[in-house]
Amino acid sequence: MRTDWHRLDATQLAHEHQSGARSVVDTIAACCARTQRLQPRWNAYLALDCERALARAHTLERAVTRGRLHGVPIAVKANLAVKGLESSCASRMLAGWRAPYSATVVERLEAEGAVVIGTTNMDEYAMGSSGESSAFGATRNPWDETRAPGGSSSGSAAAVAGHLVPLALGSDTGGSVRQPAAWCGLAGFKPTWGRISRYGLVAYASSLDCVAPLARSVRDLELALEIMAGPDARDATCSHSVLPAPVHYKDLEGLVLGIPQEWREALTDGPSRVAFEACVQAARAAGARLVEVSLPLTRHAVSCYYLLATVEAASNLARFDGLRYGMRADDYSGRGHNSSLAVSIAASRTQGFGSEVKRRIVLGTYALSAGHADAWHAHAAKVRTLVCREFDDAWRQCDALLGPTTPFPAIRLGERSHDPLALYACDALTTPVSLAGLPAASLRAPLVLHDGVQLPSGAQVVTQRGADRLSLRIAEVLEAQLGTQALPSPAAEVEA
């Protein structure tokens, strides 16, 4: 049995399975063994189903038609529906809830031969930037186990960074895939809003939510995008426009990249600035013309995002009332139908949701309530329009934007978990892009020395709505130029 499967990316692994050079059953068996062994160390998964994965591997091994992800093990964030698997959203509210159907993206990946190993840990209902709001314990960053992997797609990031799978699905609402990608030294891609079907993604903030892949190479992200994109009759907001054919760039000759000065200035520490300047240099070396652009509304993006996202969250989470599925509190009492109903719903939600989720529901309810909606929700909606216009202005000056993904590298576990505003600051550079619904590829940037340890950093390439391919192509050229993809990650050496 070959045990080097975990060093390969999804594209390579699928090739070897397709050609018969490698056995799918061997890969999945080794993957399950490694996962079970390392699960206690990083707490990447919430639910594992190795039995199901192995059964599928045997079927795939015999299959005549072999898809583009033939036999590739994947991890799926626990807010995506995988039929029969527990998708708890890392909440006590949904503990034990097995989806009665599969998300469109899961169906499409499985149709290409992907094998779902399990559902991954996350911030509860995707609300968080460190993975620490999970009701089932924080996930650890495989690069430094005292640190957070980022969030909210914490488990998916840790699973890919820990070489438990080459490819994982997360969701990116305000940066929940790009930020953990940056903190775990991965590539992560947030598509144009509406490019990939959201059917089967448990909604947090619908007008911002995107299903988003995480991988160790940009080419894997593009493969995942190709498979997942496309119209879906079950999601009315999923674009009917066809993903354009791939464009191959060897370099960035003829392209203009804008560097937002506010994003550059948001970097708080010297090493992070150095790492980002290396990315800028790489872009220049690859032939891009660089211009400085200004996005002054960046400083309002976090406030605007947290108002709009919480308003939608309060609405989307209203369905978790304990009546049809999920946790129902049993220690309630009341008189009359309505009274006992209200008491039961309140008790279930009080016991079922964690404090960050409750904070956001209260915030969002307040911001949309009579007498306050104009001052908060309507105002934030206007700011969002202005943010979109600011990006539109930028597209008159450049083809793409290049900026850091996060203001600082991975934080220590517990460092900001009691200070929500400090934690929200992690999203300063990802939320503007989310508000505008733009595609953004985050790639692995050079390591930074931080508090005496080498930590990964990330850079994001943002393009116009619909130009998903372009952002990935530029990221791939930069990845090659920087050589970061080829650098080893310490977790690969952790043997099962």
Next chain:
Amino acid sequence: MNLVRQVDTTAWLSPQTGQLWELVIGLEVHCQLATQSKLFCGCAVEFGAAPNTRVCAVCSAQPGSLPVLNGEALRLAVRAGVALGCSIATHTHFDRKHYFYCDLPKGYQISQAARPFCTGGGVRLRSGKLVRLQRIHLEEDAGKAIHDRGAETLVDLNRAGVPLIESVTEADLAAPEEAVEYLAALKETLQHAGVSACDMEKGELRCDVNVSVRKPGAAYGTKVEIKNLNSFRFVAAAIEYELQRQVAALESGDPAQRIVQETRLWDTEQGVTRSMRTKEGAADYRYMPEPDLPELQLPASFVERERSMLGEPPAERRARWQHRWHLSAKDAEALTHTRELADWFEAAVRAGAPPKECASFLLNEVLTAQPDSLSLLLPRQVASLVTMVAAGEVSHASARSVLRVTLAEGTEPEVVVQQHGLRMVLDTRQIEDWCRQALVGREAIIADVKAGKAAAVNALLGPALKLAAGKANAAVVRETLLRLIAES
């Protein structure tokens, strides 16, 4: 208190105080659209199905599910607006209306707040008064909470997500009978436009009434809303009750009886309204745009297509029939009971049936024969039967038997007439022959007739018809008898 309605007005006199009072009424009507499936998922709309058997991931609000708009519901909503003379918005969107209840799986209802499909329009009453519509919007129904099966409340989600249109009038109505007339006209329009079956027994048409009283010409008083009335009779009775209650309260001068803005429920058993919740306890619905459904653009061609589906308004149809075809008002009314029946009747006339005779045959014979008669017959078949009767070729009694056979076996009426030998004998010489035989030995009667007692001939009618074995027309036989007596 017993207020006295003033003759030919919409004012009521209070006998105690001598004060005149007026009613101010506005109606909100929920009407279920005649679609095969629900508004945002593929589940069947089916009244009376076993509980929770018409439910899927979407309408039970499973985590991760998303709504997709049913295009047929959109078409019917637009058609309703066109039928009622509303202006149709070119751009519109859905909103979420939030509240917690066990029959509302998502914790919000997908409805329309800021930009409804239709604004303006209205319904004209027989008096010439126009009841203006404020708006019509499209929304989903909630499920059903069942409280009367033991200690626990049960929830049936079959109805959750069924498409509804809500139409809201201005406060233009001034009397219970005006409200009922408006509702009847609205129902007829929606039925004939094919928008809804409006079956009130099945809850397909439900009405909320806003009602207040005032002194003539004064500003509007405080209104109360009476929710969920499911019959015209209850609407009238509830308005009547509120009129009495509100005037009594206002005239009492008692601050404790002050009218408060509130929602009331109609108690069908006691015939009274009861307070459900006051405005202070009213929910804050926190409307917000529905992010899961894209904004809708309705091109003019879309609206025009629905306009072309409307057909002739029932009132115009009745007028045309009465004027051109000389139908009685009663028959015209009965035949426009549904669009289907009206279209059927027109088709039979187009197939050659004489209209008046056809109307009477349809109403008195076909519709009374069996409940599904119309679906078993072709308009052409009834046309041919009625034509034969009108020409005297088939007797009324025979036509009834032919109808029975055609309904049961599907045989063409001409064939039935042929096979059963039901065609009337029109040959004068044959009829004279039967009459001569009937006259044999009846000299007394002949003498009576000759003496001027024409009615005496009736005694010969039976024997003559018996000889003809029912194949002769009685009137023709009578005439022939009289002629033969006169000639003898």
